[in-house]
Amino acid sequence: MMSLTNREAFGVTDLRLVFPKEKDLFLKDLTFQYHQGEKILFLGPSGCGKSTLLQVLSGLIPNSIEIPIKTKDSRIPKRCGIIFQDPETQFCMPYVDEEIAFVLENQQVPKDDMKDLIDQYLTAVGLKLNHRHQLISTLSGGMKQRLAVASVLALKPDVLFLDEPTALLDPKGTEDLWKTVQTISKDKTLIIVEHKIDHVIDFVDRIVLFNFNGQIIADGPKELIFNQYKSELRQYGIWHPGIWEETFPEEEILKLPQEVSTDPRLILKNFRAYRGKQVKFEVSQFQINKGEWVAIVGENGAGKSTFIEGMMDLIKTKGDRIWKVKNEKDDVSFLFQNPEYQFVTDSVEEEMAFGLVIRGGEEEEIQLKVNDALRLFNLDHVRHLHPFQLSIGQKRRLSVASSIIHKPSVILLDEPTFGQDARNTFSLLRQFETMREEGTTLIMVTHEEEIVHRLATRKIRIHNGRIKSDEKTKRGMQLEGVVT
Amino acid sequence: MNTYWNPNQKWLARVNPSLKFLTIAAIFMIYLFVHNFNVMLVSSFAFFIFYLFCNGFSKKLSFWLVAMTFILSVFSASAMVFFGKGTHMLFEWHLITISIESMTRGLHLGLRTFVYGMLGLIFASTTEPVPFFYSVMQQLRIPPKYAYSFLAAFRLIPIMIEEYRIIRAAMKVRGMSEEKGLRAFYRRMKRYAIILLAQAIRRAQRIAVAMEAKQFSMVKKRTYYYQIGFSRYDVLFTCLILLIIIGSWIFSSYVPLTPYNNVLERSY
Numbered sequence: 013m014m015s016l017t018n019r020e021a022f023g024v025t026d027l028r029l030v031f032p033k034e035k036d037l038f039l040k041d042l043t044f045q046y047h048q049g050e051k052i053l054f055l056g057p058s059g060c061g062k063s064t065l066l067q068v069l070s071g072l073i074p075n076s077i078e079i080p081i082k083t084k085d086s087r088i089p090k091r092c093g094i095i096f097q098d099p100e101t102q103f104c105m106p107y108v109d110e111e112i113a114f115v116l117e118n119q120q121v122p123k124d125d126m127k128d129l130i131d132q133y134l135t136a137v138g139l140k141l142n143h144r145h146q147l148i149s150t151l152s153g154g155m156k157q158r159l160a161v162a163s164v165l166a167l168k169p170d171v172l173f174l175d176e177p178t179a180l181l182d183p184k185g186t187e188d189l190w191k192t193v194q195t196i197s198k199d200k201t202l203i204i205v206e207h208k209i210d211h212v213i214d215f216v217d218r219i220v221l222f223n224f225n226g227q228i229i230a231d232g233p234k235e236l237i238f239n240q241y242k243s244e245l246r247q248y249g250i251w252h253p254g255i256w257e258e259t260f261p262e263e264e265i266l267k268l269p270q271e272v273s274t275d276p277r278l279i280l281k282n283f284r285a286y287r288g289k290q291v292k293f294e295v296s297q298f299q300i301n302k303g304e305w306v307a308i309v310g311e312n313g314a315g316k317s318t319f320i321e322g323m324m325d326l327i328k329t330k331g332d333r334i335w336k337v338k339n340e341k342d343d344v345s346f347l348f349q350n351p352e353y354q355f356v357t358d359s360v361e362e363e364m365a366f367g368l369v370i371r372g373g374e375e376e377e378i379q380l381k382v383n384d385a386l387r388l389f390n391l392d393h394v395r396h397l398h399p400f401q402l403s404i405g406q407k408r409r410l411s412v413a414s415s416i417i418h419k420p421s422v423i424l425l426d427e428p429t430f431g432q433d434a435r436n437t438f439s440l441l442r443q444f445e446t447m448r449e450e451g452t453t454l455i456m457v458t459h460e461e462e463i464v465h466r467l468a469t470r471k472i473r474i475h476n477g478r479i480k481s482d483e484k485t486k487r488g489m490q491l492e493g494v495v496t
Numbered sequence: 497m498n499t500y501w502n503p504n505q506k507w508l509a510r511v512n513p514s515l516k517f518l519t520i521a522a523i524f525m526i527y528l529f530v531h532n533f534n535v536m537l538v539s540s541f542a543f544f545i546f547y548l549f550c551n552g553f554s555k556k557l558s559f560w561l562v563a564m565t566f567i568l569s570v571f572s573a574s575a576m577v578f579f580g581k582g583t584h585m586l587f588e589w590h591l592i593t594i595s596i597e598s599m600t601r602g603l604h605l606g607l608r609t610f611v612y613g614m615l616g617l618i619f620a621s622t623t624e625p626v627p628f629f630y631s632v633m634q635q636l637r638i639p640p641k642y643a644y645s646f647l648a649a650f651r652l653i654p655i656m657i658e659e660y661r662i663i664r665a666a667m668k669v670r671g672m673s674e675e676k677g678l679r680a681f682y683r684r685m686k687r688y689a690i691i692l693l694a695q696a697i698r699r700a701q702r703i704a705v706a707m708e709a710k711q712f713s714m715v716k717k718r719t720y721y722y723q724i725g726f727s728r729y730d731v732l733f734t735c736l737i738l739l740i741i742i743g744s745w746i747f748s749s750y751v752p753l754t755p756y757n758n759v760l761e762r763s764y
Contacts, residue, residue, distance in 0.1 A: 102702075
């Protein structure tokens with residue numbers, strides 16, 4: 013690093029930070045320095061303080077987010093841009109051009125220069141729109157994030173901070189965003205917090221590794237960190253190349269116990285699902301059997317969610333929809349993408365019991381089942397908290413646990429692993445596989461190719477509101493082999 | 497913003513939004529003090545015609561909005577028509593007493609509601625939020641922090657509507673909508689409120705931080721992407737409004753359609 017010392021240096025020395033109403037320091041005596049031009053990736057378990065540090069380094073804390081901090085020395089870059097996680101909450105204007113103009117106005121750029129600059133920034137991030145005056149709400153998540161980059165470019169930043177910008181994007185959006193960042197950041201400093209490192213890894217050169225307590229345990233060139241800290245990476249739930257093969261080796265999965273059945277669970281005939289008055293999904297003949305793990309894939313807006321919401325009768329449908337289960341209400345469960353929407357009580361414990369209470373049951377028996385589930389899903393220590401106070405992973409676990417506690421025979425899931433770190437994803441998938449082995453049918457909308465390829469038994473591709481292909485996966489074919 | 501509402505097609509969209517806003521607010525005030533039933537009658541008709549020719553809604557939406565305004569006007573009229581005081585009785589039945597005085601006053605109130613409704617719809621259907629807030633910043637010197645907070649809030653509305661749809665579905669899935677009775681209804685409402693508010697507050701906070709991260713500042717001067725000025729449409733708009741108001745006065749003083757020139761007078 014000697015060669016870098018002549019460049020401008022930024023960072024904090026002996027940072028102490030405490031959240032209001034908390035007793036313990038969240039970050040204690042943390043020192044982190046960086047130089048202009050460096051491309052740095054922060055890795056560590058969820059909730060370890062990486063994002064908080066990023067906010068301190070960019071000056072958001074304490075200027076915009078009022079959290080008390082103390083430092084011996086802090087050097088914050090004057091011109092910096094920040095890209096946040098949620099594509100929905102980075103904009104304040106309805107149209108694309110107006111959003112970039114908002115940033116230009118803040119810097120008192122003359123009106124006459126604005127249109128050219130807006131076009132220039134949109135081109136830089138590869139957003140090809142028919143017209144710059146387009147509604148932001150018509151863009152996909154990935155395009156919104158690229159717009160966020162474009163509007164940040166208007167700040168002419170020396171340093172770009174990216175706080176898990178792809179956590180809520182699909183694989184295509186993720187790849188495009190990182191390509192964009194790579195092209196625009198040639199002469200810029202980058203500091204990135206990210207869990208999915210497949211694409212980032214190509215262009216960062218320094219990795220900083222945090223542990224559960226928010227301490228930096230390693231800081232150095234990426235090759236070094238990857239070679240020496242493999243087990244930590246896995247322990248912290250960081251997505252890294254090869255993690256799927258390590259966790260779910262293809263050969264091993266094919267050896268797992270396979271329950272085989274041709275009992276139908278769901279039959280659809282001349283089925284149409286509507287959004288408003290428009291038919292958004294249709295199929296003439298369709299069947300799902302007991303013990304299948306059906307993965308539904310396809311582009312954004314192809315009709316995947318419409319398909320499963322239609323199966324569940326959450327939207328207007330026409331045609332025959334026959335569930336071959338005892339009682340549709342009790343035996344078919346549905347999991348929404350955002351777990352928060354389906355919490356209906358004020359504590360984790362009540363949430364877990366809710367499904368059993370409304371179906372009627374002995375109080376003692378319910379209590380026993382709830383205790384078991386809390387232990388199984390590792391939520392015992394937070395049983396008295398409000399569901400909204402949980403971490404992202406805990407929320408997801410609670411929503412899964414509370415939807416399956418009454419043992420439904422079919423579960424529909426809308427991107428259940430979305431935004432989860434590797435550790436949470438794998439523990440959920442293991443849980444799903446156990447249920448499948450017990451005969452539960454899983455119908456899952458997912459963007460994750462690895463889940464489809466390793467765990468699912470059947471893959472359905474949706475395109476333009478229709479089933480484009482419906483085929484058995486390798487695993488599913490093996491199942492079929494056992495039948496005959 | 498969508499197919500139902502396309503303010504930009506109409507010439508009224510080019511009228512300076514601040515001027516339009518202040519003019520309509522002024523008419524609201526003026527018509528509070530109009531007690532001549534004939535004037536009210538003529539001008540409600542005139543504003544209705546004005547609305548029909550100049551609104552920016554689709555025909556279908558426009559029909560329903562006018563129908564709703566009409567129903568609202570009938571309601572506000574009925575309160576006075578049925579229960580107002582008066583000496584010339586037309587109809588009496590238990591509590592309901594209709595006199596000529598209460599009838600005219602009631603209809604007068606109803607027409608006033610109708611005029612206000614038409615004006616409100618004219619404004620809403622031809623004014624987009626962005627030009628409106630740019631204009632109030634530029635012409636009325638409203639500080640940008642208020643204008644941009646409103647604009648940011650507008651973005652949250654469709655998100656909240658979609659969220660409401662999902663929560664309703666989620667409640668159905670969890671079995672919440674099975675429960676009947678007042679307590680269950682209260683519990684459901686509480687759930688909607690908690691979830692929608694929690695999400696909205698978090699979003700609002702994130703947007704605020706993102707805006708500050710983009711160097712939005714409460715104090716600094718700023719330039720404007722849109723310069724909202726005045727044009728011949730402003731003259732046209734002002735003239736038309738004046739024509740309607742003055743015209744309906746003159747018309748009713750020459751051709752009084754009814755004998756009720758002052759609804760506040762006790763007897764005729």
